[in-house]
Amino acid sequence: MIDFKLVADNSDILLAGLxxxxxxxxxxxxxxxxxxxxxxxxxxxxxxxxxxxxxxxxNLFRSVPLVLVIFWFYFLIPFFGFKVGPDKSVFITFAIFEAAYYCEIIRAGIQSISRGQVGASQALGLTYVQSMRYIILPQALRNMLPVLLTQTVVLFQDTSLVTIIGIKDFMGANVVTASNNGALKEMYTFAALGYFCICFPLSMLLKRLHKRIAVLR
Structure with missing residues (x-):
């Protein structure tokens, strides 16, 4: 059972974490x-x-777990004399890690466009970058948009991993509140409910978006 009084009393730290x-x-x-x-x-x-x-x-970043990359940047980079701090560390980590996954989604979207479009752009005298910018990517975006947004929902869930290095994100705020009040069951249940209330509606919207795009094709 969720103790909503406990949640209300700690709303500041929970909202800051969210x-x-x-x-x-x-x-x-x-x-x-x-x-x-x-x-x-x-x-x-x-x-x-x-x-x-x-x-x-x-291939490197898709072959190692995210938690390991978090440790790399948090522990190893300061070892080489670069002081980035935990907050900058996780922002850099997630950006470069997710880039590998977004790359594959975007690459698949680009390859879904007919080769005839590429040939037409070359016939017009456009460079590779120009053809991508003005012809290929705008069309590919429609095909890959649902998958890009789905990956972003997964990304939101993965942010909970920063708790392992003591950052008070939404999960971390729940962990601190649970530890300070001896309410592990209540706060972990609230954390699960919070993630569900954000991710499930988004997943349903993305499902509808995917169906609409499929019809447009």
Whole structure:
């Protein structure tokens, strides 16, 4: 059973934690999509060394757990003399980690566009970057939008991992409140309810969006 009086008494720390989680999600999504787009274009490039470098980046981050990458940046980077702090550390970690996943989504979206579109852009004298910017990416965006947003919902859930290095995101705020008040069951139940109330409606909206896009195709 959730003790709503306990929740109300600790609303400040819980709301601050939720804001932190949402800020981390939004910044990681925006930076991750920009980096992912550049990586996708690099992977599809005819320049071999560029394609190989982008592939190595994507394969590296898609082959290791996120929690390990969090530890890398939190513990190892300061070891080499770079003082970034826990907050900057997780913002950097999530942005570069998610870029690898957004890259694959964007790459699939680009490849879903007919090769004839690419040929037409080349016939018009557009460069590779121009054809991507004005012709391919705008069309690909419609195909990949539901998957991009689904990955963002997963990203929001993954932000709870920052709790392991003591950051008070939404999950961390619940952990602190639970520990201070001896209410583990109540606060962990509230945390689960909070994530469910945010993620489930978004998942339903994304399902409807996917159906609408499928009809438009």
């Amino acid at each position: 804001r932190y989680s949402l800020a981390l999600t939004c910044s990681s999504m925006l930076i991750g999509i920009v980096l992912g787009c550049l990586l996708a274009m690099a992977r599809l490039s005819s320049v071999k060394w560029l394609s190989l470098a982008a592939s190595a980046y994507v």
